[in-house]
Amino acid sequence: MLFLCIISMISANAQQGLWQSLPLDFNDIYLSNTSGPEVMYYDSVADASYIAGTFQKIGGTLCNVVELDENGFTLLPPSPLPYTYDVARYHGKLYFSGPGLATWDGLTWALLDSVNDVGKLMIHNDSLWALVSLHSDSGNITTVATWKNDSWINMYHADTIIGEWTPYDLTFYKNELYIAGNINNIQHLEINEIARFDGTRWRDVGNFQDGSLDDVRKLLVWQDTLYVAGAFEEANGSPGNGIAKWDGHNWHRLNDGVWQNGGPAITDIKVFNNELYACGWFYWVDGIQQGLGFHGFAKWDGNRWCTLGTTANNVPFTMGLFKDSLFLMGGFDSLNNQPMRYMAKWIGGDYTDSCSRPDTTTGITYQPVLATKSLSVFPNPATGWLNIQYDAPMAAATEPLAQISILDLTGRLIQAKSVKIFKRDNHFRLNTTGLSPGMYFLEISNGKTRRTVKFVKR
Secondary structure, eight states: OOOOEEEOSSOTTOOSSSEEEOSOOEEEESSTTOOSEEEEEEETTTTEEEEEESEEEETTEEOSEEEEETTEEEEOOOOSSSSOSEEEEETTEEEEEESEEEEEOSSOEEEEESSSEEEEEEEETTEEEEEEEEEETTEEEEEEEEEETTEEEEOTTGGGTOOSSOOSEEEEETTEEEEESSOOOTTOTTOBSEEEEOSSSEEESTTOOOSSSOOEEEEEEETTEEEEEESOOGGGTOSSSSEEEEOSSOEEOOTTOEEOTTSOOEEEEEEETTEEEEEESOOEETTEEOOTTOOSEEEEOSSOEEEOSOOBSSOEEEEEEETTEEEEEESOSEETTEEOOSEEEEOOTTOOSEEOOOOTTTTSSOOOOSOOTTEEEESSSBSSEEEEEEOHHHHTSSOSEEEEEEEOTTOOEEEEEEEEOBTTBOEEEEEOTTSOSEEEEEEEEOSSOEEEEEEEEO
16 A cells, blocks of 8 residues: 655754754664665655665654655655665666665656665666676675666676675766775785676776775766765875875875874765865864864865864764755764754755865866975985985884885876884885885875975986
8 A cells, every 4th residue: 555654854953054954853773883864865756865774664654765855854664675776767666775775656656676685776879887796506706787678688797807895886987887995815916806897808997905804885976087085085196185086097085185183084075056066084184183073074166175063973984965954864973963863955055164175276286285394305306216304203203114205296106115103213214216206295194193394306
C-alpha cells in the first residue's frame, strides 16, 4: 500500500542566523558511526531532491527516503534496501545503491540486485556506471561495472588495480574514467589512491603520491577542471592539503588547502552559487588554525578560502542541494549552539566569517604565505649541494621526522624525502644535481610546523 506523508518545509523551530533546523527527526540508524542522512540527490526531471542514508524512521514513521520539492518534505514508502549509498536517475527511474540496487518510479519500489554491494553511481553515455563489489561462489572482486540486461558487466578490469579497499568515487574527465579511494594494489605500485583509464590501460594521475594510509574521497569536475579531495597532506608527498586540482596534465594547489593533523580531512565537496564548498574533519583553513568548535566547513571562491561562521558539536560529513538551497548533514546535534540534529539548511546567503589572502594567480600557481625568515638555503643559486638551515622551533618540534619537498612555480611536486631532525642540529644538505635549471620552492614540515623558501638551481 502506498503511503505519503507531507511535512511543511517551514520548521517550527527555525533559527534566526546562518542555519535553519528541519522538521525531520531521523531515528533508528542502521549502521554505527553514521549520522543517518548520508546522501541528498537533486533530480532535475522531478524538480525534487531525495534524502537517504542509514536512518530507518522519521519520528515514529518507517521511512528511509525523503523527497523534498517546492511543497515541502514527503516521506516515501520504505526502500527495499536497508540503507542507501548513492542515488541517480537513469531511463526514467531513480536508482538507489547500497547492499544491492533498487529503483523508484514515483509510485513503487523494485529490487533489482540483492546480492552485490553497490557504491557510487554515475550516468555516462546513456549507461549506468557504478563501483561494485561482485559476490560469487568463485570469490569476490571490487570493480567498475555497468548495469545492462539486469546484470553487472565488469568494465576495463578495474579489479586488477583495486586492492582490498572499495574506492569511494568515480567520474569521467576529458573522456577518461577516473576512480579514487584507497587504491594500493601491490601489482601496480605506481598507482596510488587515484587512477585513470586512458582507453588502453590503467595509469597513475600525474604521479599522485601520498605517503600515509589516507585516501582520496571525492572527485568533482568543475569549470573543465578535476577537483580531488580527501585526507591527503603535502607533508606526505601529495600535491595539496586535503584538496588539489588536475587540469589533465599538471596538479595545482588551492592555496594552502585545508587539513587536520593526523586524521581525515575533506569528506565532501559541492558547487553552490558558483563557489566550491567543502566539509569534513579539517580545522586548518589556508594555513590558519580555526577556533574552538570548528568542524570543517569552508568554501573556495576560485581565488581564496573563506570560513562561514559555523561551529558544530560534531563533524559535518556531507552536503546536498535543492534548487538555490544548500544543506549540511553529519553527526552534529547543534550548529552555532542551536539544536539541529543531523541536518540543517543554510540561510546565511553570501555571509563569510573571514577570508584568506587572495591568490593573485587565480589558483593556477601558488605563492607560499608562510614566513621564510626561519628557513634559509645556501648557496643560492645552487649548482650541486644545497645547504638548508632551519630555526630552533622546527628543530625542537615533538616529531623526529620532517618532510622535505621541492616544488616548481606551479606548485607541482618535484621530489620529496623524509629526514630526521634534532634539537642539537638544525642543518643538513640536499643534492640538487638532478633538478633542471630554474626557480623552485623548498618546504620543510614536521606536521606541526611548516617553513617555505625560494631557491634557484643553475
